[in-house]
Amino acid sequence: MNRNLKDTIVEGITGVSVLLIIFIIVSILAITIVGGWPKLNWTFLSEFPKDGMTKGGIFPAIIGTAVMTIIMAVAAVPFGVITAVYLAEYASEKSVVAKTIRFAVKTLAVVPSIIFGLFGLGFFIGFIGKNMDGLLNGGVLKWGQPNILWASFTMALLTLPVVIVSVEEAIRTIPREMREASLALGATKWQTIKSVVLPGSISGILTGTILAVSRGAGEVAPILFTGAAYFLSTLPHSLNDQFMSLGYHIYIMSTQSSDVDATLPIQFATTLVLLLLTFSLNAVAVVLRYRIRKRAK
């Protein structure tokens, strides 16, 4: 009896913990939806901010986020896929090289995002950009300042581990027999990778890309000083322009706006847009990943 009571209480406590976490998640979602829904309409999505950012929409922030994540994906995905191919196909599990690369990838995954921002500032802007200006433009400041290219590259480093992990997982689900069949038919290792392994892991590459885009769209710290701008009256039209981003917009509007209360609906609606974006991307990734895992069984 006593033991049964204790069992019930302890199980109850653990169950309550689960409920509490789920409650918090649901309330974040509910509050964002309730606060943002009334403001969310086509004008909001397609207009520039107006009247010192107190009215108007978030069109440039959406475009900025989209362009930045596209450049980021173009930079991160090929590197991520090739690294994953190396880890899964070439490197032996026990080799020091493979272990070191794995450790490096894990380190990249846990380094705080603000450090990537610092690195982007010190390396891309302060080192590469400044030297490019010195060599190409005779010292005229063009690349040695924050812009969308450096912000995207910084974000690409941050999302590299996401791509590597997804692609490697997908490659490992390809049956050995398929590789062996290809090799037995006289194909070389590279031919096997090119025409059996990579086509077979397309969904994994897609998952990795989507997860990376979702992560990159939401992160703010790495772009704080590598390219995000408070307000721009035009869309970025070259790689050395600054850009507006959804996450940065939320941060700026909620902490540094001249009238935080008046712009509250805009802030909630922007948060809702960002959440919808990352959630729908994650949902697609989850479905894709589920299909990959099913194949593995």
Place this chain on the structure above:
Amino acid sequence: MARGTGKVAKSDIVTFNKKKFRFSDWFAEKVIKSVAFLSIAIVILIFVFVFREAFPIFRMDKKVAASSELMVQESYGGSDSGSTEKVADNQVGNSNKTQTPGDSPSSTLLSKTWMPVSDNPRYGMLPLFLGTLKVTLIALLFAAPLSILAAIYTSMFAKPRIREVIKPVIELLAGFPSVVIGFFALMVLASVFQNIFGYASRLNSFVGGIAMGLAAIPIIYTLTEDALTAVPKTFTEASLGLGASRRQTAFYVVLPAAVPGIFAAVVLGLGRIFGETMIALMATGNAAMISMNPFDSVRTLSATIGAEMAEVVFGDTHYNVLFLIGSLLFIFTFALNALAEFYFKNMVIRKYQSKK
């Protein structure tokens, strides 16, 4: 190609023992291998470049060290909102040892005042360290027990069908961008907690800590759940077979066996909290002061970088100090990751091997 076929034609013995040399294969392998090395290179580059920008602090120190000891503490409270140009001017003065009196930057690093933008800039990191520690502790005390208990429920008590629902829902939290959690803390949590506890400053280390805990929950939860599921089924079956209840099995058999894995989970969660920037910027109030009260505003290390880097003069002392903070953050998370990766993983392996 030419090189390969040439070799083959020369002697048959070589072809017999060696695989046929193909240029495309050789080339592909080299390219793939060098690209894979890039991730190592990136980590090293981050190391080098973050440190490179922090380094001048210690050099500047030597120049000014002699004079700094004579300096009496000036009143530096006056213009705390002074422009960055002023700071830059002051810096020039410092290194020339002529004009404005001021302490050498690194001698103030361990002082109690963080006031980088003033006539006599002081870079005392003590309040920042204390603030980070306070927020991290609150976040960990909130997130760790909650996620571990939730993980125990999910892996030990929940029916399989319910487990299939709980896991993805909690992992949903990992998909929330930190700026969204920060926004939620700023707009909702801060007001709710103020109504409950009735404290003075709306944004403080408690609100920030809880919000950062939210960001760490999915990490700690998922890894703990993995660690619990990784405990061999035979352990559970043996314990239940001896007549222990599910609760006893969970807390006296499975949990102890999974301890190293849970430690690793908490350590990685700690790394996430420690480096979290956006939530700290938005929800902790950003006041660098020394106080043990959890309801006072704090400024964390990462938030300091995020808030001040944009307004700083390139190459200025303040700029270098911010990079120094970045280096410390980097070293710390690197160490935490290494600890989780090598120490705790080995403990897990040893544990199960010895019990075989």
